[in-house]
Each structure stands twice: as C-alpha cells, then as structure tokens.
Amino acid sequence: MPLDVFDRILRPLRRGPVTSRYPDALPELPPAARGLPELDAARCDGNAACVAACPTGAIRVAPGTWALDTGACIFCAACARACPTAAVTLGKRIELAVDERDWLLIVRSRSERG
C-alpha cells in the first residue's frame, strides 16, 4: 500500500524525540529491571539463606545486622529467591555510584529473633 509508506515515514516525525530525560527526570526502568537488594528488617530472621545463595559472597549476616557489599553484588536476585521469609527483594534503586569504597557497604540492623 503506498499510503503505508508515507505513514511509516511520518510516524517517527510525529512521535518527536525519544531521548531519555534522565538525569532531569527519574530513570524509566523496565518492569524486570533489578536494582539494589533491599531488606525488610521485620521479616528477616537471620537464617542466612541469602548468604549461602550469594554467588559473590556479597552478603553477611551477624547477630542484629545484615550487610551487603554493593561493590560485589551482581544483582542476580539469588538472595531474594533463597530467602524463606521473603525479607530480601530487589528494588528499583540504581543510582548507586559513590566516591569511597566504604560507602558501598550497606549495613542494616534487624530484629533478633533466632
């Protein structure tokens, strides 16, 4: 169809720019995008299943704390899948750049239940 051809040429012109507005706007993430692993401290019972599941050893569990080294994390969600209490989920936080290595360590306190 000849009219189809014109439509195909004009469609991108009508649509306008596709360029992302980031960093002026929030990043537009696809639904499957995986950001920083987040801990629901109230649900964590310290069973350390996430520690065993983590392929890079990025997670530590100590009495009263849960710690993640984002510098080692590969955002694979193995911790979230392994957690029997569903305390770990991968959020949408992706702006994680820091200027000191120490700041990549995220230490969360959690209620001690067992």
Add this chain to the structure above:
Amino acid sequence: MSASPGMPAPGPVDEAAGPMPTTDPAERTAEALALRRAIRRTLGRSLHVRHLDAGSCNGCDWEIAALLNPYYDIQRLGIDFVASPRHADLLLVTGIMTRNLEDAALRTYEAMPEPRLVVAVGACAISGGVFAGSYAGRDGIDEVLPVDVFVPGCPPRPEALIHGLLVAVGRMAPFDNTALTPGSGPRDMPSR
C-alpha cells in the same frame, strides 16, 4: 568464592599519582571535594571520557556503548568518548584488571593529562565480582589505579553510568547509604 571483607588492602600505587592519600575519612572527603571543585573549574561542564577494558566480560562495555545511542545520548550532557587517553579527562575502567593488562592500564593512566579521574564500572572493577580470587587478575582495579568513583552493577544500567559520570564531576550527589544504614558514616563489614 572468596568475599571482599571491608576495605581492600592498599595495593601498589602508581608513582605518577603521588604518595598514598591519607586514610582519615574526613580529611579524604575534604580532599576529594577540593579536587572536585578544581576539576569542575578546569573542565567546566564538559567531560571527555576514555573507556578502558581491563579484562571485562563486555557486559559493562555494551552498557557504555548504549550511552551513545539516541535514547541515552550522553552528548546532550557535554560528555563524549575520545579515542586516546591523551585527550581524556576521565578513564572509565571495566573488568577485574587482569595481569596482562596491568601494564597497559598504568600506561593509559600515565598518558592522561591532569587533572584526571578514574571511574570503576561494574562489580568486577570494584571487587573482582564473580572473578574475585582469580589467579589471572586483581580483585578490582583500585589495587592498581587510584579510583575516584565506583559504579556498582553487573552491568550497571546506562542511567547508573550517567549518574556515576556526573558524580565524578560533582554534578550529581553520590548514593547516600545513610538512609539505609542507621547511624552514619562508612562501616566495616561485620564478620559472619
């Protein structure tokens, strides 16, 4: 697989970078801020980037390539990639720093005019990632080069890379984990 417990041990430092920086966090932060102001004064809002692959799987490199496409279009931010470290203000390093690339990476860094910045991209460049403990390379590029900004991810999304580049020149705030970490300040990793 071995973990990365706390701060990495200070490795051999490039002589061209001067003496080892102070370890006092407050002093280092002040130093970093002063350096950042100096860089911003010198470079304005423009930034020329040289990408260096130091033994990466190419995942991060593809995300870096995506920065140049019409969607992310990093040139709209005054940032562009250059073909030589001699033209660059910032070295964007991916990969674990393999043994065979150490010399090349150091020479690349030394070829850059000052002031110069180094950004470590991805889990490998920061800590070795899935390759940590390998006989064939380092656990992160900060054992060889002085890193200014760390961009975590495996690979980091292009937005995360833009954030990292803008953090490096002081146009965006670094990730503040004090909101997640009760009490403030960097901490040591607790032992298991």
